[in-house]
Amino acid sequence: MKRLIVAALSFAAAVAGATALRADPVEDFYRGKTMRMIIGYGVGGGYDLYGRIAAEFLSKHIPGKPTIVPQNMPGAGSFVAAKYMNEVTARDGTVLASLSQTLATDTAAGSVSGLDATQFRYLGRITTNIDFGVALPKSGIKSFDDVRKREVSVSVTGGASIGVLLPTSLNKYAGAKFKMVRGYKGSAEMVLALERGEVDVVGATGLPSTLVRKPGWIHKGEAVIIYQAALKRHRLLPNTPALPELGQTDEGRAVLRVIASTAELGRSIVTTPGVPPERVAALRKAFQAMIKDPEFIAACEKRKMMFDPGTGEEMDQIVRDTVALPRALVAKVGELVKAPKK
Helix, strand or coil: HHHHHHHHHHHHHHHHHHHHHHHHHHHHHHHCCCCEEEECCCCCHHHHHHHHHHHHHHHHHCCCCCCEEEECCHHHHHHHHHHHHHHHHCCCEEEEECCCCCHHHHHHCCCCCCCCCCCCCEEEEEEEEEEEEEEEEEHHHCCHHHHHHHCCCEECCCCCCHHHHHHHHHHCCCCCCCCEEEECCHHHHHHHHHHHCCCCCCEEHHHHHHHHHHHHHHCCCCCCCECCCCCCCCCCCCCEEEHHHCCCHHHHHHHHHHHHHHCCEEEEEEECCCHHHHHHHHHHHHHHHHHHHHHHHHHHCCCCCCCCCEHHHHHHHHHHHHHCCHHHHHHHHHHHHHHCCE
16 A cells, blocks of 8 residues: 555656646746737838737747737837837836837937837847838929929928938938928828828838838839838839938938938837846747748738848847947937927
């Protein structure tokens, strides 16, 4: 009998030990949780589209399969959301975000106080992004040369976003005569303003979201694309000058090149500073599983969404490289967003 009791106890201990070995603290943490995907812009734009599809498909690849709920938090070109992520919300890996691709540039330039992009952790990139300026034929604008000849109104968002940086930098370094109309929450609102005739030009809207919302602008020439924030011309926009081409001085071309380089961060997903390393690793692994998921890829294709993924580690390195740029150069970028409002 004693031998039976000892054997039973040994078996129970072995089972308990095996259970302990199988326990996953990350899975235990996320099981039953409701996570949030903070989207730093309004509904309908590129950041919204990519933030929402990540919220839809990422959860099934995170250990414990938590629910992810998207939440729009527009303001100041997504910097309201970025500061919320940095200063307010829990730093435990339950809050993710789709934030401005200029976050690193603005950290380097000191454009947003108290915010350091190198402290965020990128899970990965769904696609690179090229923003461009666009007019409709009824405006009479046929090329960038036309906005050098006369003042034209341009819709922009706020803060230090790409929507502000592009027209401001082109005014200073490329001879444009943009009169900025501020306060729009995102590209969807700016496009609507263009169609209503409230403005002549949209200062920045993304190629990925345009291919979803307005494919005729790209494929049928239904709009005039007057510049693109890229280091070189994209294959879909072969007749549109890239930002560095438009600079009128060596300094101007260098500054415009820095701004254009933000396309590499594109539509990425981040989490807050201070998340435990094991959870960051699990979230990054889940992100990589998501972008290889046939259902996710099929959803991107069905929705006509661009797909050019990158790892979280690659995005972190781009951020570090950007922040390490010569201070004199990035200071020029900072001066642009601190310029008097016009």
